[in-house]
Amino acid sequence: MHDLDRSTIWPYDDGTPGRFYYSRYDSPTIADAEETLGALEGGEALLFPSGAGATTALVLQLLQPGDTIALAEGCYFGTSGTLKTLAKWGVRYVEFDQTGTPPDDVQLVWLEAPSNPFLTMPDLAAAAAHPAPVVVDATVATPVYLRPLEHGADYVLHSATKYLAGHDDVLLGAVAGRDLAALKQFRTSTGISPAPDSAWLLARGLKTLDVRVRRQTETATLLAERLQEHPAVHAVRYPGFSGLLSFDVADLATAERVETSTRVIVNATSLGGVTSVMENRHRWEGDRVPPGLLRLSVGLEEAEALWADLQRALP
Numbered sequence: 074m075h076d077l078d079r080s081t082i083w084p085y086d087d088g089t090p091g092r093f094y095y096s097r098y099d100s101p102t103i104a105d106a107e108e109t110l111g112a113l114e115g116g117e118a119l120l121f122p123s124g125a126g127a128t129t130a131l132v133l134q135l136l137q138p139g140d141t142i143a144l145a146e147g148c149y150f151g152t153s154g155t156l157k158t159l160a161k162w163g164v165r166y167v168e169f170d171q172t173g174t175p176p177d178d179v180q181l182v183w184l185e186a187p188s189n190p191f192l193t194m195p196d197l198a199a200a201a202a203h204p205a206p207v208v209v210d211a212t213v214a215t216p217v218y219l220r221p222l223e224h225g226a227d228y229v230l231h232s233a234t235k236y237l238a239g240h241d242d243v244l245l246g247a248v249a250g251r252d253l254a255a256l257k258q259f260r261t262s263t264g265i266s267p268a269p270d271s272a273w274l275l276a277r278g279l280k281t282l283d284v285r286v287r288r289q290t291e292t293a294t295l296l297a298e299r300l301q302e303h304p305a306v307h308a309v310r311y312p313g314f315s316g317l318l319s320f321d322v323a324d325l326a327t328a329e330r331v332e333t334s335t336r337v338i339v340n341a342t343s344l345g346g347v348t349s350v351m352e353n354r355h356r357w358e359g360d361r362v363p364p365g366l367l368r369l370s371v372g373l374e375e376a377e378a379l380w381a382d383l384q385r386a387l388p
């Protein structure tokens with residue numbers, strides 16, 4: 074692994090530019106992290122300044138004005154926000170149930186594995202049979218549990234801010250695919266280039282990805298089982314992998330009481346870090362989610378300490 078290299082320029086060799094010469098094009102620390110992530114995904118990877126930035130770059134590079142995206146219903150609400158913003162450039166989206174077949178007459182299929190915060194899994198085979206290119210946002214599954222390129226997806230998207238970096242201290246996005254030359258050219262010419270410090274933190278985070286995610290999953294599995302039995306919990310959504318789950322309590326007031334009563338679990342947004350965080354999603358997503366829905370991202374604290382914390386906070 075290279076040291077962190079913050080240079081924006083590198084000297085020519087006898088008048089000839091080498092691989093690295095100007096950092097908007099390519100730079101060693103970013104290339105290192107991309108190589109590691111690409112190997113994990115079974116393809117190539119490119120980094121972007123955020124997950125939303127990666128979404129924007131991918132959509133604008135792949136689509137034309139007049140094109141339509143089939144977007145997984147109930148996926149990260151920010152992705153539909155990004156797509157709404159892009160609508161004035163003539164790109165529209167329609168939502169569909171990703172557990173079934175994508176609609177005809179779309180130019181891109183956008184799945185989320187599993188969806189945030191509903192935790193549904195897409196039918197990857199049905200999507201791969203669709204003539205349009207398929208993007209899988211695998212932020213929550215991570216390559217530890219799912220390598221979408223092996224299931225016929227064309228692109229994998231990550232908010233690397235979450236599990237990949239894993240410590241709530243870097244904002245970063247990534248796209249993986251089989252051939253990203255055109256997307257890299259688009260990134261270079263539009264300047265949606267990531268920072269080397271962020272890439273270095275990602276590379277460090279990736280070294281512990283597997284152990285973090287497996288431990289988070291073990292704890293989340295235990296908590297999901299116990300929440301299921303708790304009388305104040307109406308529904309638990311947990312696909313059995315990753316550290317992310319959501320559950321419903323009676324109403325918004327109860328959810329607000331629960332999220333502000335924990336002492337170990339931090340009342341904050343985001344997911345995928347070593348610290349457990351929980352929040353009611355109604356504050357951001359409104360009626361798109363049940364009013365009592367709490368999203369819990371399980372960190373690396375002791376499972377029994379987290380369960381005791383939840384028990385204390387639940388009515």
Ligand code: PLP
Nearest residue numbers: 123124125149189212232234245
């Ligand atoms: N995709 C998913 C599933 C997310 O949860 C998020 C952020 O919460 C994003 C994409 C956007 O990523 P970022 O916040 O890094 O822009």
